[in-house]
Amino acid sequence: MLTGSMVALATPMQIDGRIDHPRLRELVDFHLAAGTDAIVAVGTTGESATLDVAEHCDVIRQVVDQVAGRIPVIAGTGANSTSEAIALTQSAKEAGADQALLVTPYYNRPTQEGLYLHYKAIAEAVDLPQILYNVPCRTACDLLPETAARLSRISNIIGIKEATGEVARVAILRDLCGDDFALYTGDDANTVDFILQGGQGAISVTANVAPAKMHSMCAAALNGNEATAREIDATLALLHKNLFIEANPIPVKWALSEMGLILDGIRLPMTVLSTQYQSTVRDALTAAGALK
Numbered sequence: 038m039l040t041g042s043m044v045a046l047a048t049p050m051q052i053d054g055r056i057d058h059p060r061l062r063e064l065v066d067f068h069l070a071a072g073t074d075a076i077v078a079v080g081t082t083g084e085s086a087t088l089d090v091a092e093h094c095d096v097i098r099q100v101v102d103q104v105a106g107r108i109p110v111i112a113g114t115g116a117n118s119t120s121e122a123i124a125l126t127q128s129a130k131e132a133g134a135d136q137a138l139l140v141t142p143y144y145n146r147p148t149q150e151g152l153y154l155h156y157k158a159i160a161e162a163v164d165l166p167q168i169l170y171n172v173p174c175r176t177a178c179d180l181l182p183e184t185a186a187r188l189s190r191i192s193n194i195i196g197i198k199e200a201t202g203e204v205a206r207v208a209i210l211r212d213l214c215g216d217d218f219a220l221y222t223g224d225d226a227n228t229v230d231f232i233l234q235g236g237q238g239a240i241s242v243t244a245n246v247a248p249a250k251m252h253s254m255c256a257a258a259l260n261g262n263e264a265t266a267r268e269i270d271a272t273l274a275l276l277h278k279n280l281f282i283e284a285n286p287i288p289v290k291w292a293l294s295e296m297g298l299i300l301d302g303i304r305l306p307m308t309v310l311s312t313q314y315q316s317t318v319r320d321a322l323t324a325a326g327a328l329k
Contacts, residue, residue, distance in 0.1 A: 038196070038217070038219050038237060039074065039075050039111075039194070039219065039237065039238070040074065040149065040238045040259055041075070041138070041237075041238045041252060041255045041256060041259065042072075042073055042074050042238045042239055042241055042248065042251040042254070043073070043074055043075040043076070043077055043111065043163045043164045043221070043238060043239065043241065043250045043257045044068055044073050044075075044076055044077065044240075044241055044244035044245055044248060044251075045063065045077045045080045045081065045082035045083050045240050045241060045242055045244070045245070045324065046065075046068070046076050046077060046078055046079075046080075046082065046083055046100070046245065046300065047083060047084075047236055047245050047286050047289055047290050047293055048079065048083040048084050048088070048096055049056050049061050049063065049064055049284060049293075049298075049299040049300065049302070050084075050299075050300065050302030050303060050304065051300060051302045052300055052302050053175065053302070054302055054303070054304045054305075055091060055097075055302075056062065056085070056096065057299065057300060057302065058086075058099060058224070059098055060298070060299050060300065061100070061103075061223075062099070062103045063298070064293075064298060064299065065103040065104060065318065066103070066287030067248070067298060068108075068244075068248050069104070069107055069108065071248035071249040071252065072248065072249055072252040072253075073108065073244060073248045073252060074108060074109075074238065074252060074255070075108055075109040075110070075111055075135075075301040076108065076109075076110050076111070077102060077103060077111045077112075077113060077138055077240055078096055078097045078100040078101075078111070078112055079093050079096050079097055079112065079113040079114075080113035080138060080140075080170075080173065080240070081113070081140070081172070081285060081286070082245070082285055082286045082289060083096065083113060083286075084286060084303070084304060084307070085113050085115075086307075087304040087305075087307070090121075090124070090125070093125060094125070094128040094129075095114075096257065097110075097112045097128070097129050097134055098132040098133075098259070099131040099136055100118050101132050102133075109135040109136065110132035110133075110134050110135050110136075110202060110211060111134065111135065111136045111137065111138050111140070111168065111221070111240075112126075112129035112132070112136070112137050112138065112158060113137075113138035113139075113140070114126040114128075114129050114137045114139055114140075114238060115136050115138065115141070115170060116139030116142070117142040117143050117144055117145050118142075118154060119142075119155050119159065121218045121277075122142075122155070122159050122245070123140060123158065123159050123162045123163060123231050124161055125196070126139070126162070126163040126165060126167070127162070127163050130163055130164070130165040130267050134165070135166070136165065136166040136167065136168050136195070137163075137165050137167045137168065138167075138168045138169060138198060138240070139156065139159060139165070139167055139168070139169060139170055139172065139175075140172060140175075140176060141169075141171055141172070141176045141178050141179075141180050142155055142176070143175065143176040143177065143178075144176075145178075146177050146178050149180075149181055149183075149184045151175065152178070152180055152183075152184055152186060153184055153187055153188060154282065156169060156188050156191075156194060157191060157193055159189070160188075160191045160193050160194050162189075163319055164193060165193065166189065166193050166195045166197060167193055167194050167195065167197070168194075168196045168197060168198055168219070168301060169194065169197040169198065170183060170197070170198040170200070170223070171185075171197060171198065171199055171200060171201060171223075171239060172198075172200035172201075172223060173200075173201060173278070174200075179201070180197070181261075182206060182209045182210050182213050182214075183193050183213065185197050185210060186210075186214050188214035189213075189214040189215065191219045195218065196218055196219025196220060196221060196237070197214075197218070197219070197221070198221045198222075198240050199220060199221070199222060199231075200222070200223025200224055201224075202224045202227065204222075204227050204230045204231055204234055205225050206311060207220055207231055207234040207235050208234060208235065211235050218276075219237045220235065220236040220237055221237060221238050221239060221240050222236055222238075222239045222240070223239075223240055223289070225239060225241050225242055225243040225251075225273070225276070225277040225280075226274070226277040226278065228251075228255065228258070228270070229243070229258050229263070229266045229267055229270050230256065231252065232255060232258035232259055232266075233258055233263060233266075237259075238255050239251070242280050242281075242285055242286070242289050243273055243276045243277055243280060245289050245292070245293060246276065246280075246289065246292045246293060246296060246322060246325070246327045247273055247276060247326070247327050250272065250273055250326070251268055251273070252326065253269055253329050254266050254269040254270055257269065258278060262304055272302075272324065272325050272326065275320065275321035275324045275325065276321045276322070276324075276325050276327075277316050278294065278321070279314075279318050279320075279321040280318070280321070282310075282314045282317055282318065283310060283311060283314060284307070286303070286307070287303065287307055287308065287309070288310055288314070288318050290302075290303050290310075291309060291310035291315065292321075292327075294324055295315075295319060295328065296327060296328060
């Protein structure tokens with residue numbers, strides 16, 4: 038069971054939108070040096086919605102190769118087509134990813150039975166540990182705890198990224214799914230509470246720009262050191278808030294560019310952070326010590 042701070046890695050791009058492979062390798066090295074516990078490649082923050090299938094698979098492969106087994110790599114392989122999700126997950130397995138993260142099918146608005154059968158089909162088709170990903174604010178469907186519990190009985194469905202913002206779901210999911218089912222928050226702002234309630238860590242946007250602090254905060258919370266965890270979290274609070282001042286990954290990609298880690302490239306329909314918000318995000322970076 039993976040624990041700690043798992044970065045939802047942004048995908049570096051050239052100004053014209055082409056994937057910036059050299060900076061992708063450098064970004065992976067930045068996280069290895071900072072103590073990030075695992076890397077999620079091509080999730081929402083990695084602009085999975087705007088990468089074509091070949092690019093998607095190539096970025097996962099490149100991250101796996103650059104990590105070279107030093108920390109786990111979780112591949113974002115969800116889709117609103119079950120067959121496409123199977124194909125992406127199979128490709129991730131062949132690339133050497135350790136686990137897959139599968140968002141609920143967006144736009145389709147499936148029933149709970151449809152969600153169960155979707156995930157069951159992927160798990161049966163690809164022998165790779167798989168993490169469910171529930172983010173209703175983006176997908177227009179909520180993977181309910183009772184459905185997650187049914188899925189937790191499938192051997193290679195090993196956990197869930199819960200991005201509802203409801204910390205109360207930790208106790209519900211733990212009770213329904215058992216102690217060996219991993220629970221990860223997808224909301225940076227509730228990471229400390231989520232872990233203290235029994236979660237295993239965070240799949241984090243904030244970790245893109247403050248990886249060492251997110252690692253230390255998660256480690257403190259996992260060790261039951263609430264005071265230290267909350268002290269670190271207080272320095273990150275503005276990042277947790279302001280990295281969502283426009284839709285993710287707009288602010289975090291601008292922040293990484295401001296830090297000199299990537300270029301200011303992003304793909305339509307996403308756009309560069311609006312000028313009116315740039316000082317707000319810069320202030321959050323400064324408060325967290327990510328910028329001098």
